[in-house]
Amino acid sequence: MGVHAYYEMSKAHEAPSDEALAERARDGDVRAFELLxxxxxAPLFNYLRRMIGxxxxxxxxxxxxxxxxxxxxxxxxxxxxxxxxxxxxATNTCRDALRRRKLRxxxxxDAGRNPEDAPPVERYASRAPNPAEKAAEAELAERxxxxxxxxxxxxxxxxxxxxxxxxxxEEIAESLRIPVGTVKSRMNTAVNALMDALEEPA
Numbered sequence: 001m002g003v004h005a006y007y008e009m010s011k012a013h014e015a016p017s018d019e020a021l022a023e024r025a026r027d028g029d030v031r032a033f034e035l036l037x038x039x040x041x042a043p044l045f046n047y048l049r050r051m052i053g054x055x056x057x058x059x060x061x062x063x064x065x066x067x068x069x070x071x072x073x074x075x076x077x078x079x080x081x082x083x084x085x086x087x088x089x090a091t092n093t094c095r096d097a098l099r100r101r102k103l104r105x106x107x108x109x110d111a112g113r114n115p116e117d118a119p120p121v122e123r124y125a126s127r128a129p130n131p132a133e134k135a136a137e138a139e140l141a142e143r144x145x146x147x148x149x150x151x152x153x154x155x156x157x158x159x160x161x162x163x164x165x166x167x168x169x170e171e172i173a174e175s176l177r178i179p180v181g182t183v184k185s186r187m188n189t190a191v192n193a194l195m196d197a198l199e200e201p202a
Contacts, residue, residue, distance in 0.1 A: 018082035020123075026073040033073075037066055042089055043165055050160050051094045053149070061097050065090045084174040087167070091157050091176065098153065140198070147197030151190055158183055159190035 016024075016032075018039070042200035049058035066190070068089050076085055148156065157176065161167040162183075167188075173180045 019078060019080075022073060022076050023078055025070075026172060033070060036069075040083075040086060043138040046084065046161055047087070047165055048090060048094055049155060050164060051091075051153075052098065057097065061090070061093050064097075065093045068093065078162065081165070081171060081174060084171050087161060087175040088163075088177070095153060127185045143197050144194065147194050155186045155190040155193070159194075162187055 016035075018036065021032040021036050021039075025036060041062075045058060045062050048065075049055050052061065053056050065086070069086060072089075079173065088165045102139070129175075148159075151159065158172055161172045161175070167175070169180050169183045172183045176183070
C-alpha cells in the first residue's frame with residue numbers, strides 16, 4: 001500500500017468534527033445527530049447538573065436542549081463552532097428552567113450523596129484520618145456550595161464553562177454572545193466570590 005493510499009485510509013477513519021456532524025444531521029442524517037448527542041452526553045449533562053444542582057432536573061434540561069438543537073439545526077452556521085452554539089442553547093434552556101421552577105439552594109440538594117452528583121467546587125477527596133478534620137472539610141464544602149449557589153447565573157455559567165468544560169474565553173464569549181473582556185470580568189468576579197467564601201471568619 002502506498003503512502004498516499006495509507007494517508008487517505010487513515011483520514012477516512014478520523015472522527016468527524018462536530019460541525020461536520022451538525023451539517024449531516026441538518027441534512028437528515030439521524031446517525032450523525034445521535035453521534036452528537038453521545039459525544040456531548042457526559043460533558044453537557046455535567047455542566048447542566050452543576051448549573052442546576054440536581055441530576056434529575058439536569059436530565060430534563062439536557063433533553064430539552066437537544067430537542068431545540070434538533071429543531072433548529074437549520075440555524076447553525078457551518079462556519080461557527082458547534083460547541084459554542086450548543087452551550088448557548090443549553091444555558092438559555094437552563095435559565096428558563098431555573099426561572100420557571102424557582103429552584104432554591106440547588107447546589108446543596110445532592111451534597112452528601114453520590115460524590116459525582118455533588119456541586120463542582122466541593123468535590124474534595126477526603127484525606128482526613130480523623131473525624132475532626134473530616135468535619136472541617138465538610139464545613140468547607142458546605143461554604144463553597146453556598147458560594148456557588150449565590151453566584152449570579154451569568155457568573156456561574158462562565159465559571160463552569162471555563163473550569164469544568166475547558167472552554168476558552170473566546171468560546172465562552174461566542175456561546176454567550178458577550179465580549180471576551182466581559183467573560184474575563186465575570187470569571188474574576190466568580191473566582192473572587194469563591195475565594196471570599198473560603199476565608200475563615202475573623
